[in-house]
Amino acid sequence: KRLELDELVGRRRQLVAMRATERTRMLQAMASRVKRSLQRSLTQLDSQIESLEQAIAQLIENDDDWRGTAQLLQSVPGIGPVVASTLVAELPELGKVNRQQIAALVGLAPYDIESGKWKGQRTCFGGRAQVRRVLYMATLTAKRCNPVIRAMADRLKAAGKAFKKIMVACMRKLLTILNLIASTGQSWNPKLVSHSS
Secondary structure, eight states, rough: OOHHHHHHHHHHHHHHHHHHHHHHHHHHHOOOHHHHHHHHHHHHHHHHHHHHHHHHHHHHSSSSHHHHHHHHHTTTTTOHHHHHHHHHOOOTTTTTOOHHHHHHTTTTOBBBEEEEEEOOOBOOOOOOOHHHHHHHHHOOOOOHOOHHHHHHHHHHHTOOHHHHHHHHHHHHHHHHHHHHHHOOOHHHHOOHHHOOO
16 A cells, blocks of 8 residues: 555656646647647646546555545645645654754754864765655645745744745754654644753
8 A cells, every 4th residue: 555655646646746847838839739739638637637646546545544644634724735745655653753863854854964174064865756846835835835844934034044045944944843743742832842852
């Protein structure tokens, strides 16, 4: 079941990337015949993506553990079905490891870059890029509708931090919140997560 879920989520990601490419081509196309061809392609891709999303939702719905985890994750403002299903499929460690370990798995843990006496800036690298991508999109939404993430982003912006640093910090905070919720089995509570993450 996990392999099937992983493949379905992976295939959905591939089709979404293909759809983005076709949309770009549509903006650049001049010939009406090419535009019609691209529109047919986009319609087919939309249909396939919708079908895969239904299959993913059904697979998660039929598994008690996955369904419970997905529902808990979606209680967090900024997390929708696509992000929840991606985390269930591609980050099974969620809720089973500590916040430093989960951040490292996703590639959001800062590491020191040093060589001898030379010291560089701390940077994040490695990890599961596909999880990081959906978490990035979720964080953009959470910055608007999640009070904990919005407050953190506002505080960092007021301190003069660059957009990229703000996003990475907020992504790590959101991931920590999701990890806490998955481990405790408790739905979203802004007071709980703001004090314990």
